Amino acid sequence: MTLDDLPTPCxxxxxxxxxxxxALMDRAMARHPGVVFRPxxxxxxxxxxxxxxxxxxxxxxxxxxxxxxxxxxxGWHDQIYAVxxxxxxxDLVAAIGPGVKVITDDPDVASAIAAHPAPIQTLIEVDVGExxxxxSPDDPALLAVARNLGSKLAGVFTHAGHSYAGRSPAQMAAIxxxxxxxxxxAAEALRAAGHxxxxxxxxxxxxxxxxxxxxxxxxVRAGVYMFGDLFQAQLGTHPxxxxxxxxxxxxxxxxxxxxxxDAGAIALSKDxxxxxxxxxxxxxxxxxxxKPGFGEAIVTRAYQEHGVVETAAPLxxxxxxxxxxxxxxxxxxxxxxxxxxxxxREVIATWDRVNGW
Amino acid sequence: MTLDDLPTPCxxxxxxxxxxxxALMDRAMARHPGVVFRPxxxxxxxxxxxxxxxxxxxxxxxxxxxxxxxxxxxGWHDQIYAVxxxxxxxDLVAAIGPGVKVITDDPDVASAIAAHPAPIQTLIEVDVGExxxxxSPDDPALLAVARNLGSKLAGVFTHAGHSYAGRSPAQMAAIxxxxxxxxxxAAEALRAAGHxxxxxxxxxxxxxxxxxxxxxxxxVRAGVYMFGDLFQAQLGTHPxxxxxxxxxxxxxxxxxxxxxxDAGAIALSKDxxxxxxxxxxxxxxxxxxxKPGFGEAIVTRAYQEHGVVETAAPLxxxxxxxxxxxxxxxxxxxxxxxxxxxxxREVIATWDRVNGW
Numbered sequence: 001m002t003l004d005d006l007p008t009p010c011x012x013x014x015x016x017x018x019x020x021x022x023a024l025m026d027r028a029m030a031r032h033p034g035v036v037f038r039p040x041x042x043x044x045x046x047x048x049x050x051x052x053x054x055x056x057x058x059x060x061x062x063x064x065x066x067x068x069x070x071x072x073x074x075g076w077h078d079q080i081y082a083v084x085x086x087x088x089x090x091d092l093v094a095a096i097g098p099g100v101k102v103i104t105d106d107p108d109v110a111s112a113i114a115a116h117p118a119p120i121q122t123l124i125e126v127d128v129g130e131x132x133x134x135x136s137p138d139d140p141a142l143l144a145v146a147r148n149l150g151s152k153l154a155g156v157f158t159h160a161g162h163s164y165a166g167r168s169p170a171q172m173a174a175i176x177x178x179x180x181x182x183x184x185x186a187a188e189a190l191r192a193a194g195h196x197x198x199x200x201x202x203x204x205x206x207x208x209x210x211x212x213x214x215x216x217x218x219x220v221r222a223g224v225y226m227f228g229d230l231f232q233a234q235l236g237t238h239p240x241x242x243x244x245x246x247x248x249x250x251x252x253x254x255x256x257x258x259x260x261x262d263a264g265a266i267a268l269s270k271d272x273x274x275x276x277x278x279x280x281x282x283x284x285x286x287x288x289x290x291k292p293g294f295g296e297a298i299v300t301r302a303y304q305e306h307g308v309v310e311t312a313a314p315l316x317x318x319x320x321x322x323x324x325x326x327x328x329x330x331x332x333x334x335x336x337x338x339x340x341x342x343x344x345r346e347v348i349a350t351w352d353r354v355n356g357w
Numbered sequence: 358m359t360l361d362d363l364p365t366p367c368x369x370x371x372x373x374x375x376x377x378x379x380a381l382m383d384r385a386m387a388r389h390p391g392v393v394f395r396p397x398x399x400x401x402x403x404x405x406x407x408x409x410x411x412x413x414x415x416x417x418x419x420x421x422x423x424x425x426x427x428x429x430x431x432g433w434h435d436q437i438y439a440v441x442x443x444x445x446x447x448d449l450v451a452a453i454g455p456g457v458k459v460i461t462d463d464p465d466v467a468s469a470i471a472a473h474p475a476p477i478q479t480l481i482e483v484d485v486g487e488x489x490x491x492x493s494p495d496d497p498a499l500l501a502v503a504r505n506l507g508s509k510l511a512g513v514f515t516h517a518g519h520s521y522a523g524r525s526p527a528q529m530a531a532i533x534x535x536x537x538x539x540x541x542x543a544a545e546a547l548r549a550a551g552h553x554x555x556x557x558x559x560x561x562x563x564x565x566x567x568x569x570x571x572x573x574x575x576x577v578r579a580g581v582y583m584f585g586d587l588f589q590a591q592l593g594t595h596p597x598x599x600x601x602x603x604x605x606x607x608x609x610x611x612x613x614x615x616x617x618x619d620a621g622a623i624a625l626s627k628d629x630x631x632x633x634x635x636x637x638x639x640x641x642x643x644x645x646x647x648k649p650g651f652g653e654a655i656v657t658r659a660y661q662e663h664g665v666v667e668t669a670a671p672l673x674x675x676x677x678x679x680x681x682x683x684x685x686x687x688x689x690x691x692x693x694x695x696x697x698x699x700x701x702r703e704v705i706a707t708w709d710r711v712n713g714w
Binding site: 007008009010042063064065083084085086087088089092104105106108109125131132133134161250251252253254255260262265266267269270271272301303304305306308316317318329330333334335336355356357 | 364365366367399420421422440441442443444445446449461462463465466482488489490491518607608609610611612617619622623624626627628629658660661662663665673674675686687690691692693712713714
């Protein structure tokens with residue numbers, strides 16, 4: 001079977017590119033001996049990918065309890081569920097297994113965790129500048145959460161999502177350093193108050209790649225680096241065309257200066273991450289071999305099942321192309337499986353994803 | 358079971374609101390006796406909804422072959438697959454059954470349809486101003502497509518998607534009239550050349566509701582009206598709060614002036630349809646009863662699994678809320694099922710959706 005045989009739209013994963021992106025992160029992490037790497041599987045949501053990214057059932061990060069369940073059943077027991085927990089979800093976490101660690105920044109939730117019969121290890125979420133979740137390292141509530149957690153306190157957790165606003169390796173390194181310093185300051189504040197802090201966890205793909213040193217950090221998380229996308233390419237996370245996941249689409253119409261594809265807002269997502277820098281619309285149309293063979297052929301409009309690409313390429317209805325995504329996590333989320341290739345059009349495997357919650 | 362018992366995020370469908378929206382369309386269509394109504398199931402993707410919107414296995418519209426297959430298996434055989442067909446997909450269409458009609462605007466595809474062994478009835482797509490797919494009613498290629506289709510020509514098809522740029526009933530009515538006139542002009546051009554044109558099909562929710570007359574039109578299509586959303590409310594498609602589908606979410610964090618929800622870019626979608634008018638971000642947070650009880654509490658930031666809502670509401674972590682979507686078609690696409698309520702928190706049914714392609 002080749003890509004020519006697949007109904008469109010569907011998701012293509014190039015194994016060679018994936019392996020290159022994994023190797024790039026391996027080299028970056030090798031600069032920090034002793035620091036654990038805990039890949040985030042929110043992007044891949046696939047056990048087959050986890051076998052490559054977190055081999056030997058190594059530590060992982062997940063973004064949903066559906067992922068937590070799926071990977072635990074596959075043998076990955078050391079997990080951090082990286083979205084703030086609620087009291088109501090503790091039974092679900094406990095049912096998955098004792099390896100699933102949770103995060104919170106709330107004193108009342110900490111009390112609920114402490115009162116729960118299961119040994120749910122918990123990290124306190126620390127805000128180092130993204131202002132999404134988490135307590136400032138200097139917030140006295142940090143100590144209240146730790147007190148309430150008692151023996152279920154396992155460490156601190158932060159995510160410098162604002163690293164995505166960086167636009168140079170130097171900016172990324174500076175954000176990584178402030179993330180590191182914030183996480184360590186929180187850990188030290190807790191230790192000074194007599195708490196045991198085993199895990200000091202940080203991460204995003206840019207900070208994982210660009211951090212100059214990780215003194216005081218025990219582990220790093222990152223996810224999107226595995227696949228990459230047009231936005232990460234702009235950030236310099238990976239070489240420009242090393243995007244492992246593309247959407248296979250068919251041309252379903254053509255007019256002067258544009259073609260219409262059967263991949264639209266659902267198949268591509270409406271993410272507009274590249275808008276702030278060089279705006280690449282809803283993705284860029286590559287050729288069937290996964291190369292940017294049409295120049296900068298941008299998906300400028302996305303309807304539910306239609307994408308309009310500005311291009312003068314002499315394509316005809318039925319021709320197949322591949323769209324490089326703006327934000328691979330969201331694009332992949334619309335698809336149930338990967339059709340795996342390795343540098344050619346031959347489909348060598350089909351890998352399932354675990355979507356939903 | 359009540360909404361309090363459901364894991365979040367998940368999709369809630371209020372049956373009473375759905376029925377009101379269906380009745381509104383029934384009244385609008387009753388003004389046009391003899392015109393067939395062919396609901397578009399791209400939004401609902403649910404047989405249970407189809408039983409209400411297209412009772413007695415009436416004519417339907419679909420946006421994917423997965424929908425076509427699902428509804429044909431459920432007994433809905435009279436379908437239009439409303440996305441331009443490719444030669445490669447004809448075998449899939451034929452396998453679903455002879456009731457699935459397709460659309461094209463391409464002479465070569467028309468020849469491929471004519472050459473296919475199955476009796477695939479085909480509508481020629483006509484562009485009345487959206488400039489997405491379709492031929493202008495005056496384009497000579499219209500006659501070439503008809504000639505190539507031969508006896509498989511069933512009619513003409515248009516969609517005034519640009520009606521979504523209208524902002525008043527008068528503007529909608531004007532766009533509906535130009536859509537009607539364009540479709541009829543295309544049909545007349547074909548008839549003048551000796552072709553039989555049985556179906557003259559148009560539609561979008563705004564034009565279906567606002568068209569003043571439909572002379573020469575045989576059928577109308579519309580989909581999003583069933584559920585509605587914040588954008589359709591701005592267009593006046595339905596009363597402001599008659600949005601049948603909301604995302605049930607939990608508060609997972611709070612800080613001064615905002616709360617953090619466990620519904621983000623996947624659960625809500627990154628659609629920004631309201632941006633052009635009154636910008637409602639990625640949705641508006643309603644209370645657990647599905648009422649706008651927090652005022653204009655807008656989801657201003659959406660990360661993969663996190664949504665940030667600007668609000669001073671005294672919510673605590675674990676509290677449940679419902680988010681009214683910007684664009685219900687895209688929000689619903691991330692979810693596998695509906696949890697059905699009818700004006701209260703009691704969950705009276707669970708209805709499956711058919712996602713993917």
